[in-house]
Amino acid sequence: MNESAGRMKTKWLVTVLMLIAGVFMILPFLWMISTSFQSASEVFSSWLPSKLDWSSHKRIWTGNYNFVPYYLNSVKISVISTVGAVFLSALAAYGFARIEFKGRDALFLVYLSMMMIPPQVIFVPKFIMFNWMNIYNTHWALILPGMFSIFGVFMLRQFFMSVPKEITESAFLDGAGHFKIFFRLILPLAKPALATFAIIDFSWHWNDYENALVFLTSPKLYTIPLGLQNFILENNVDYNGMMAASSAAILPMIAIFLIGQKYIIQGISSSAVKG
Amino acid sequence: MKRRSWIQKQGWVGYAFIMPNMLGILLFFIVPALYSFGLMFTDYQFANPNYSFTGMDNLKRLFQDEQFYGAIKHTGIFLLSVPVSLVLAFIVALVLNRSVYLKGLLRGMFFLPYISSGVAVAFVWMLLFQPSHGPINEVLRWIGIASPPGWFADPDTAMYAIDVVQIWFMLGYNMIIYLAALQEISTEQLEAARIDGASTRTITWKIVWPLVSPTTFLLLITGLIMTMKSFSLIQAITGGGPSGSTTILSLYVYKTAFSYYEMGYASAISWFLFAVILLITVIQWIGQKRWVHY
Numbered sequence: 191m192n193e194s195a196g197r198m199k200t201k202w203l204v205t206v207l208m209l210i211a212g213v214f215m216i217l218p219f220l221w222m223i224s225t226s227f228q229s230a231s232e233v234f235s236s237w238l239p240s241k242l243d244w245s246s247h248k249r250i251w252t253g254n255y256n257f258v259p260y261y262l263n264s265v266k267i268s269v270i271s272t273v274g275a276v277f278l279s280a281l282a283a284y285g286f287a288r289i290e291f292k293g294r295d296a297l298f299l300v301y302l303s304m305m306m307i308p309p310q311v312i313f314v315p316k317f318i319m320f321n322w323m324n325i326y327n328t329h330w331a332l333i334l335p336g337m338f339s340i341f342g343v344f345m346l347r348q349f350f351m352s353v354p355k356e357i358t359e360s361a362f363l364d365g366a367g368h369f370k371i372f373f374r375l376i377l378p379l380a381k382p383a384l385a386t387f388a389i390i391d392f393s394w395h396w397n398d399y400e401n402a403l404v405f406l407t408s409p410k411l412y413t414i415p416l417g418l419q420n421f422i423l424e425n426n427v428d429y430n431g432m433m434a435a436s437s438a439a440i441l442p443m444i445a446i447f448l449i450g451q452k453y454i455i456q457g458i459s460s461s462a463v464k465g
Numbered sequence: 466m467k468r469r470s471w472i473q474k475q476g477w478v479g480y481a482f483i484m485p486n487m488l489g490i491l492l493f494f495i496v497p498a499l500y501s502f503g504l505m506f507t508d509y510q511f512a513n514p515n516y517s518f519t520g521m522d523n524l525k526r527l528f529q530d531e532q533f534y535g536a537i538k539h540t541g542i543f544l545l546s547v548p549v550s551l552v553l554a555f556i557v558a559l560v561l562n563r564s565v566y567l568k569g570l571l572r573g574m575f576f577l578p579y580i581s582s583g584v585a586v587a588f589v590w591m592l593l594f595q596p597s598h599g600p601i602n603e604v605l606r607w608i609g610i611a612s613p614p615g616w617f618a619d620p621d622t623a624m625y626a627i628d629v630v631q632i633w634f635m636l637g638y639n640m641i642i643y644l645a646a647l648q649e650i651s652t653e654q655l656e657a658a659r660i661d662g663a664s665t666r667t668i669t670w671k672i673v674w675p676l677v678s679p680t681t682f683l684l685l686i687t688g689l690i691m692t693m694k695s696f697s698l699i700q701a702i703t704g705g706g707p708s709g710s711t712t713i714l715s716l717y718v719y720k721t722a723f724s725y726y727e728m729g730y731a732s733a734i735s736w737f738l739f740a741v742i743l744l745i746t747v748i749q750w751i752g753q754k755r756w757v758h759y
Binding site: 200201202204205208209211212213215216218219221222225233234235237278279281282284285286289290291292294297300301304306307308309310311312313314315316317318319334335337338340343367368369372393396397399400403404415416418419422429432433435436437439440443444446447448451454455458459 | 476477478479480481482483485486487489490493494495496497498500501504511557560561564565566567569570571572573574575576577578580581583584585586588589590592593595598599600603633636637638641642644645690693694696697700701714715718719722723728731732735736738739742743746
């Protein structure tokens with residue numbers, strides 16, 4: 191009894207120490223939220239607002255610096271890209287995982303090697319290409335490439351390989367073709383994997399700054415990261431506004447993370463450890 | 466082997482499944498990559514469409530370019546964040562794996578920075594590190610440091626301040642993967658060591674640490690590659706300044722291409738970046754066989 195009570199004590203002690211460390215990890219977020227509710231004179235002078243001041247948040251959503259269009263642009267681009275990427279990656283992943291055809295392994299090796307190419311290598315040619323294709327400075331410049339994910343093919347392929355072969359084989363013997371097996375059997379079975387990839391992919395599109403920076407120039411097309419940057423360039427002393435805007439940019443991801451926490455963590459750890 | 470027969474007859478179906486994705490990868494990754502490789506040997510500038518082949522000039526120029534050497538040095542300092550974040554993540558994962566309550570909450574707290582990557586986080590850190598009134602320097606003054614560093618504003622400290630942010634950003638990701646690895650270690654093995662009288666410290670460094678060495682190796686390699694490719698954080702915080710002190714290779718590519726419009730030279734720098742990543746990957750391949758035990 192004594193020993194286990196002692197053990198519980200250390201366990202609580204460690205928990206409290208870890209909670210303190212954890213608070214340090216999220217301190218920037220806490221500070222961000224706190225500052226967004228302060229009045230302009232309070233920034234840097236106190237940690238907590240003396241009273242909740244909503245004016246910064248109002249300023250972000252109404253008035254000159256209206257984040258609504260940035261939000262709509264980000265939602266549009268992230269949703270279309272993610273839906274496309276999930277579907278197209280799942281198709282390809284099934285092909286790589288379950289069908290044998292000539293050159294499959296060589297093709298997969300090409301996919302593999304593409305992961306090594308830094309995005310900076312293809313910035314310049316994409317810039318030239320998009321100009322030529324007339325999609326530079328349109329949302330298509332982000333959506334079209336965004337629908338093709340190499341990481342998605344990898345992750346989903348790995349999951350499809352773990353589905354027992356017997357399941358698809360018996361369906362095949364019953365006369366179902368690969369398309370039927372894919373839509374009726376694999377996709378429903380793979381829901382957790384598809385959700386994981388969708389969440390991770392969505393977060394990339396939502397936070398994507400570099401592509402937006404290179405391929406969008408009209409402020410009305412700006413996504414949240416660019417809108418935020420624009421806001422800060424033009425209001426570089428409006429610290430409360432900056433923090434209100436930053437909160438607005440981060441909040442959806444935090445919400446998605448809380449909902450999908452289990453999936454995200456499983457997906458990330460399985461794709462890295464077994465990848 | 467027997468089950469192959471039914472699959473092979475349907476070879477064309479395989480292409481049908483892969484084609485939609487492959488066309489996109491071809492158009493948006495492979496063709497631009499090849500294009501970029503070609504550009505490396507030209508003096509292509511965006512404003513001037515008449516360009517000519519200059520052979521190895523861009524590559525020669527690389528090795529005479531002070532800014533390029535600077536960028537390599539800054540990238541090197543940036544990469545220091547990888548091992549530091551790994552060690553911290555290992556310690557956090559060890560603790561979270563066993564003797565704590567509220568595991569889910571704690572895991573979430575450490576992981577939060579990774580999911581909320583982006584410009585927003587960059588600006589929060591900019592204000593936290595603000596030299597004259599920022600909370601970090603306020604605290605430093607409060608504990609008696611009369612003239613705390615200028616952080617992002619000072620060329621001598623800017624790159625290290627960025628390291629701090631990067632460590633904070635990567636910690637949760639590394640921790641999650643370490644947790645997954647730790648959960649695969651059998652408890653019997655650890656119990657046996659404990660019965661033999663091994664201290665917690667001995668068990669941790671002599672048994673657990675070697676057992677997760679493949680994970681450490683993988684995280685080190687992928688971390689180095691990810692860090693070499695990263696761009697947003699530094700671009701949003703300092704834009705490569707002050708006086709170029711945080712211009713890492715990926716930022717130098719961007720600057721050369723979109724501030725100076727020297728597309729050909731930018732391609733050369735980006736392929737140097739690729740060569741380094743390729744080298745790290747090759748080391749991974751060799752290393753995997755050497756000391757990664759599955």
